[in-house]
Amino acid sequence: MSDGTDAARVTVLSEVADRLESGLRHVRLDWVRDASAEIMDEVLEQARKALSEDPDREQADVEALAYRLAVEAIRARRHDRPPATGPQGPDLEQNLVEGLSRLEPPDRHAATLYLEGHTVAEVAILLGCKRSKANVIIHRAVAALRRHLLALEREE
Amino acid sequence: MKAPGGIDDLRLRLARCADVIPQDGPCPDPGLFWEAQRGSLDAVRTAELIDHVGRCPACGEAWRVARGMGAMEQRAAAPPPTAWPRWLIPAAAVLVLVLLLAGLAGLGPGLGPSTTEGKAVRAGQVRSLVAEDVPLPRGAFRLAWTPMAGATGYVVRVASAEFEPVYTTPPTLRTECTVPAEALAALPAGERVVWEVEALDADGRRHVSPAFFATVE
Numbered sequence: 001m002s003d004g005t006d007a008a009r010v011t012v013l014s015e016v017a018d019r020l021e022s023g024l025r026h027v028r029l030d031w032v033r034d035a036s037a038e039i040m041d042e043v044l045e046q047a048r049k050a051l052s053e054d055p056d057r058e059q060a061d062v063e064a065l066a067y068r069l070a071v072e073a074i075r076a077r078r079h080d081r082p083p084a085t086g087p088q089g090p091d092l093e094q095n096l097v098e099g100l101s102r103l104e105p106p107d108r109h110a111a112t113l114y115l116e117g118h119t120v121a122e123v124a125i126l127l128g129c130k131r132s133k134a135n136v137i138i139h140r141a142v143a144a145l146r147r148h149l150l151a152l153e154r155e156e
Numbered sequence: 157m158k159a160p161g162g163i164d165d166l167r168l169r170l171a172r173c174a175d176v177i178p179q180d181g182p183c184p185d186p187g188l189f190w191e192a193q194r195g196s197l198d199a200v201r202t203a204e205l206i207d208h209v210g211r212c213p214a215c216g217e218a219w220r221v222a223r224g225m226g227a228m229e230q231r232a233a234a235p236p237p238t239a240w241p242r243w244l245i246p247a248a249a250v251l252v253l254v255l256l257l258a259g260l261a262g263l264g265p266g267l268g269p270s271t272t273e274g275k276a277v278r279a280g281q282v283r284s285l286v287a288e289d290v291p292l293p294r295g296a297f298r299l300a301w302t303p304m305a306g307a308t309g310y311v312v313r314v315a316s317a318e319f320e321p322v323y324t325t326p327p328t329l330r331t332e333c334t335v336p337a338e339a340l341a342a343l344p345a346g347e348r349v350v351w352e353v354e355a356l357d358a359d360g361r362r363h364v365s366p367a368f369f370a371t372v373e
Contacts, residue, residue: 019224019225019226020225022224022225022226023220023221023222023223023224023225024221024224025224026220026221026223026224027171027217027220027221027224028167028168028171028172028220029171029172029174029175029217031175060230063225063226063227063230064187064190066225067186067187067190067221067222067225067227068186068187068190070221070225071186071217071218071221072186074217074218074221075214078174078175078214092169093169093170093172093173093176093177093213094173094176094177096166096169096170096173097170097173097177097210097211097213100210100211101210101211105203105207108207108210109203109206109207109210111210112206112207112209112210112216113206114163114319115163115166115167115170116167116170116209116216116219116220116223117167117220117223117224118223122223122228125195125228125231126192126193126202126206128199135317135350135367136350136366136367138319139315139319139350139352139367140352140364140366140367142163142166142315142319143313143315143352143364143367144364145166146161146321147354147362149161150161
């Protein structure tokens with residue numbers, strides 16, 4: 001294998017590692033953050049093998065592979081974890097998912113995407129609407145969600 | 157910021173759902189989340205996946221990994237979804253026109269204010285009396301709206317451009333309110349805030365207006 005190919009492979013793996021690190025950070029769970037070094041080692045090793053077998057593999061393909069492996073690694077580790085509760089009890093999390101389910105599309109989709117960490121511009125792209133429209137829908141949906149949570153908290 | 161009910165708080169709570177609420181299969185292949193964000197799935201399939209992500213916290217986790225890994229950055233490079241046949245474009249235009257007319261006749265759901273949240277219903281008659289693009293001084297940030305027939309009170313909620321709560325009025329009978337300067341202190345000049353009016357009727361039902369905008373001087 002040529003030095004050029006090796007250098008290209010190192011570059012691809014380095015960029016995939018950066019993206020993977022960012023992806024794991026976006027999960028927003030402490031136990032995933034704690035396991036991220038281990039998950040990255042595991043995923044990057046498999047990505048390295050895949051690149052060795054097919055050096056012409058496109059970077060986008062390697063990223064897609066790393067993504068899939070990372071999701072599998074997280075899910076495999078979840079089974080080993082004891083049942084967890086949220087910071088203020090599991091009911092709040094249940095209420096949030098229930099609140100989302102009570103919204104109608106496109107509000108439900110907009111709120112889901114925004115709370116999953118997307119920007120307004122990204123929500124607009126994913127919903128196929130203008131940014132200004134996405135802005136209005138997100139506001140409406142988040143406000144409705146807050147009202148739902150507030151009403152439930154008052155009941156409790 | 158992790159203020160209760162703030163965006164960061166809601167995002168964190170949603171993330172933690174995966175640890176609290178068990179996965180409820182059957183779930184889509186996670187690779188589809190990558191494809192959806194990359195832009196190589198059609199709009200209908202993408203909407204189905206987003207719908208699933210909202211119900212299934214474990215898949216929300218996979219969705220966030222894809223987002224964090226920059227799947228959306230690949231959209232420009234990704235091939236567009238299957239091109240539409242030329243004849244479909246005028247056909248779609250006719251369909252949109254029909255749906256629009258049906259919506260105007262009250263037959264379609266449209267994209268109006270949500271009607272599904274508890275007892276909240278449309279408050280179509282409430283309109284903003286504030287120009288969106290004319291900056292309002294912080295010391296006199298006055299919001300005003302048209303009255304709703306039969307309203308027994310109004311609550312106004314103001315949020316930042318990032319949808320963080322800025323100010324909520326106590327119930328009022330007036331059709332105007334002034335946002336205190338201190339509530340606006342953290343907002344930069346030129347920030348567009350979003351506000352809405354919730355009108356209460358004699359039966360205790362809430363009527364939520366569309367979202368309005370105002371600009372901070």
